Amino acid sequence: MTKRNMVSRLAARAARRRDEKGAYAILFSMVLVLLIALAAISVDIASQVSAKQQLKDTLDAAAHAGAYALPEQQNNIQTVVGDMARANDVNTSVTTDLWCVVASTGATKSVQYTQIPTTCNPHGTRPYVGTKCDEFVCFIPCDPRRTASTGGAVKCNTVRVADSKVVPYAFAPAIGYKEGDTGAVVSIACKGTCGNDVPNPLDILVMADRTPSMADTDRDKMKAAIESSLTVMNPELQYVALGTIHKSEARRMNKNSTELCTSAESGVKQTESGRPATLQWNSDNTPKLESTNSPNAGSWIASPFSNGYLTGPSGTVVATDPLVKSLKCMPGAKSGNYGTHLASALKGGARYLLGSTPNNLSSLPVRPGPTPKKVLIFETDGSPDEVLTNGYKNLFSATDFGAGRNASKGQQGCDNLVRMADEVKAKDVLIITIGFGAAVTNNYCVTGNNRTDRLRDVLARTASNAPDGGPSTASDCNVTAQRNAENADGDFFFCAANGAELETIFRSAFGSLTKGIKLMKMPA
Structure with missing residues (x-):
């Protein structure tokens, strides 16, 4: 190999190394931008998760207050629940419905009617439309506006509270996402024996x-x-x-x-x-x-x-x-x-x-x-x-x-x-x-x-x-x-x-x- 050829090779190798360094720099810059974007998005995701947990805490408190007020204030339950929710977060706008929760028959997943009206009293015709059961409890829709049949007044023992919130993003707008959503958050609270055990003598x-x-x-x-x-x-x-x-x-x-x-x-x-x-x-x-x-x-x-x-x-x-x-x-x-x-x-x-x-x-x-x-x-x-x-x-x-x-x-x-x-x-x-x-x-x-x-x-x-x-x-x-x-x-x-x-x-x-x-x- 002549001296001139050797010099050419060395020069070419040096040039390749310079090109590789430039490529690495570009790649690093791209990865860095991606990491920064991911970190920013993570902040927004964390903000969304935090907002959802805060909303869950607010709804738990509201549901607890609503259940505590049952059955005496069941006709005014939306106000009771709403007041408690807004006391924790002025921007909440909750929806509320009432249920009668009693025991399930077990594997057959049907209402244990012997607990009605002792535990609660939904009235209506059996089997109650809209009832949801598992092996342990049954949720029966309970509307206090319903005209009571024989056996006393309608008496609800469970309140369900729901809400969702929009969560503004801080960084995601840079990539076209201005806000997120907590999704539907639900809290359910029951007062009393709630179907899990025999009512207390x-x-x-x-x-x-x-x-x-x-x-x-x-x-x-x-x-x-x-x-x-x-x-x-x-x-x-x-x-x-x-x-x-x-x-x-x-x-x-x-x-x-x-x-x-x-x-x-x-x-x-x-x-x-x-x-x-x-x-x-x-x-x-x-x-x-x-x-x-x-x-x-x-x-x-x-x-x-x-x-x-x-x-x-x-x-x-x-x-x-x-x-x-x-x-x-x-x-x-x-x-x-x-x-x-x-x-x-x-x-x-x-x-x-x-x-x-x-x-x-x-x-x-x-x-x-x-x-x-x-x-x-x-x-x-x-x-x-x-x-x-x-x-x-x-x-x-x-x-x-x-x-x-x-x-x-x-x-x-x-x-x-x-x-x-x-x-x-x-x-x-x-x-x-x-x-x-x-x-x-x-x-x-x-x-x-x-x-x-x-x-x-x-x-x-x-x-x-x-x-x-x-x-x-x-x-x-x-x-x-x-x-x-x-x-x-x-x-x-x-x-x-x-x-x-x-x-x-x-x-x-x-x-x-x-x-x-x-x-x-x-x-x-």
Whole structure:
């Protein structure tokens, strides 16, 4: 090879190397542009995924709020759900529909009709059009506008919420894509047993305050509220009894019959024949009762446990049932030197509920499912103002007790209430407290001239822990918005300012006995 040829070859090789470097540079530039584009698109994709998750969180919260409001607000469910959704994201525009979720028969994937109307009540004709079932649950369309047939009103237990959102892109417009979409996002929430298990059997005792501080109009509304609340119960599974503060004693309620009113005021003077000795009659033929000054007379229990208060599951109230009769004829306690013994009333009710004081539960039919849960609903409008001064008597003692008059012993009376509640809750009794009127606005556990604990805080401590395990708490209940917030916080303390609010409160209290809210998936 000549020297000239060698030089030519070397020059050619160098030229090729320069060309290859240029090609590599171009290729690298192209790959770099592609990587940058992919990174930009990844940012937009991540933004879309994040928007979808945020929307799912918003819809979960909205569905939970909607389920919590069922069935009482099922006719207004779009507003309930929409308000909660917009509270989390002002740009949401949700669609909502309602369902009745019950158990499936299993492999045959059909509705287990025995859970209707106990769990919920869609009405309509079987098999229900639009039903979706798997091996575990069935979703039945539930329209509260549907005219109810026999067996009570339409009652839905599940809400489905849906929405989608447009997601603007930051980088993708460079390649012709301005925006994306989350796609349809759905959340479904169910309240109660939701078909997965046997509806919960309950033994429920309602302790209602009828002491002189309770105005007649408010007491009448309280009675109507309790009666209305019975309609959310199932008498085949939930047995209900009535107690009163101040005590009750059996009385004949009507001058034209022998019908008994077992919620009349205790200590009424009687003749040997059993009729009240000095008796005047109200316009509704209930007796105007005279009280004595004895806080010991009578019983804390006005009416024993009943399973006949409704015509059937989700039925109508039976006026002739002893529980309903006692509730309807319950008069207010007249002014007398017997005081408001809250701790002793709670104890008396709990002893009956637990069977320490004999009750009638053994005479009622045995219910399916787990051992019945014991529930005590305790409503009061005032601070302890007690006559009895004997020291604290624990749950095992049948003796009533008190701390003395409010002016000097108010805080001790409140402390005794919380102490007794702790004993009762230790026996696995669920306590729901309802503060009424001044009890949740300006009442304190007064000791002398000192303002001590607020009564609403004491009633919250008396109540059982919330389903999430945290303590029940009491916030300010002075205005409607505050009361609404307090009554929707998911714990077992409720507040009402007047008799007109009590129906909603009692229904919420009874409704809180369900097994909580579950997020669910609908069968295909």
